[in-house]
Amino acid sequence: xxxxxxxxxxxxxSEEAFLTINCxxxxxxxxxxxxxxxxxxxGLQLLLKATKADDKGSNKGFEATYRKETTSFHxxxxxxxxxxxxxxxxxxxxxxxxxxxFGDGTTLTVxx
Amino acid sequence: DGGITQSPKYLFRKEGQNVTLSCEQNLNHDAMYWYxxxxxxxxxxxxxxxxxxxxxxxDIAEGYSVSREKKESFPLTVTSAxxxxxxxxxxxxxSLAKMNTEAFFGQGTRLTVV
Numbered sequence: 001x002x003x004x005x006x007x008x009x010x011x012x013x014s015e016e017a018f019l020t021i022n023c024x025x026x027x028x029x030x031x032x033x034x035x036x037x038x039x040x041x042x043g044l045q046l047l048l049k050a051t052k053a054d055d056k057g058s059n060k061g062f063e064a065t066y067r068k069e070t071t072s073f074h075x076x077x078x079x080x081x082x083x084x085x086x087x088x089x090x091x092x093x094x095x096x097x098x099x100x101x102f103g104d105g106t107t108l109t110v111x112x
Numbered sequence: 113d114g115g116i117t118q119s120p121k122y123l124f125r126k127e128g129q130n131v132t133l134s135c136e137q138n139l140n141h142d143a144m145y146w147y148x149x150x151x152x153x154x155x156x157x158x159x160x161x162x163x164x165x166x167x168x169x170x171d172i173a174e175g176y177s178v179s180r181e182k183k184e185s186f187p188l189t190v191t192s193a194x195x196x197x198x199x200x201x202x203x204x205x206x207s208l209a210k211m212n213t214e215a216f217f218g219q220g221t222r223l224t225v226v
Contacts, residue, residue, distance in 0.1 A: 032212045043118075043202050043217030044155075051212035089154070093215070098143060098162050098208065099170075100215055104154035 002027045006090050006103030013080055013110050021075040021106050023064075023090035031092040033057075033066050033073040038087040038105070047075075047088070080110045114139045118203050118218035124226050125190070125197065133188045133221045135203035142208040144186035145215070148172060149200045158201075161186055162208060190223065198225045 007022040025033065032051045036044040048057035053068035062077045073090060090103040116137040125131045135144065143162045147155040157170030161180040175194025180186055186205075190197045200222050204215040 034214055036214075036217075041220070041222075043219050044204075044215075045217065046214040049212070049214055091215075093206070093212075095208070095211070099145065099157065099160050100204075100206075102155045107152075 002031070002092060002094055002097060002101040004090050004092055004101050004103040006106050008104075008106070010107040010109060013108070015082055015110055015112050016079045017110075019075070019077040019080045019084075019108070021088055021090075021108070023073045023075065023103060025071050025073065025090075025092050025101075027071075027092055027094055027101075029094055029096060031094040033064070034091045034093065034100075035062070035064055035073070035075050036089045036091060036102075038089065040086075044089060080108070082110045082112055084108060085110045116203060116205050116216050116218045118201075118221050120221060121219065123221055123223045125223060127225055128192045130189055130191050131223065133190070133201055133203075133223070135186045135188065135218060136184055137186075137205040137216070138184060139205055139207070139216060140183070141205035141216070142183070143206045144180070145204045145206070146170075146176070146178065146186070146188045147202045147204065149202060149220075155202065158188065197223055199223060 003026045034049045035047040037047045048059040050057040050066035056065045119134045145160040146158040159178040161167035203218045206215045
């Protein structure tokens with residue numbers, strides 16, 4: 001079956017620090033990969049996505065590259081801001097399954 | 113604007129009562145999903161539906177029921193059989209016709225048993 005394993009949190013960084021949140025997956029076929037972000041008391045919203053091997057998704061300074069050889073989709077940002085404090089979820093969508101598989105989420109806190 | 117709307121935002125239930133959470137989308141998405149999220153936890157799939165008048169159990173369906181009479185609507189009923197219903201409930205929708213599209217989430221309903 002499908003599964004997503006995320007780096008455990010919480011993660012606490014100082015403003016302008018470099019961020020990496022690791023994500024690895026197991027899936028049959030060729031899933032699409034996503035990072036979603038959740039702010040307190042809200043639903044999830046798409047941060048970025050990649051739909052095939054070697055694709056790089058990017059948005060708001062965040063990046064992640066679809067690595068089929070290592071089955072990974074690590075999230076990176078070169079300089080985090082206080083406003084980046086949120087919970088980040090890695091996910092895959094496999095058309096055959098018709099539903100998404102989510103990691104457990106990683107809570108990021110950025111301190112000024 | 114197209115989107116997915118959950119209501120109410122906050123809901124209080126007495127023990128032994130059934131309550132229904134609303135989820136409506138105007139994105140013309142085929143698939144709709146209900147998730148439960150407990151504090152500091154990830155998402156757990158309750159039910160999902162890929163087509164009108166059909167739905168499948170997710171990982172934690174016991175104590176919940178759903179219907180999909182219209183493409184736009186996917187209400188979730190939390191029954192008295194659900195032992196610990198206090199949680200944050202999220203509804204999502206996704207296109208199955210367009211490849212590689214993301215899920216769209218509502219703002220959530222926070223249910224509290226009093």
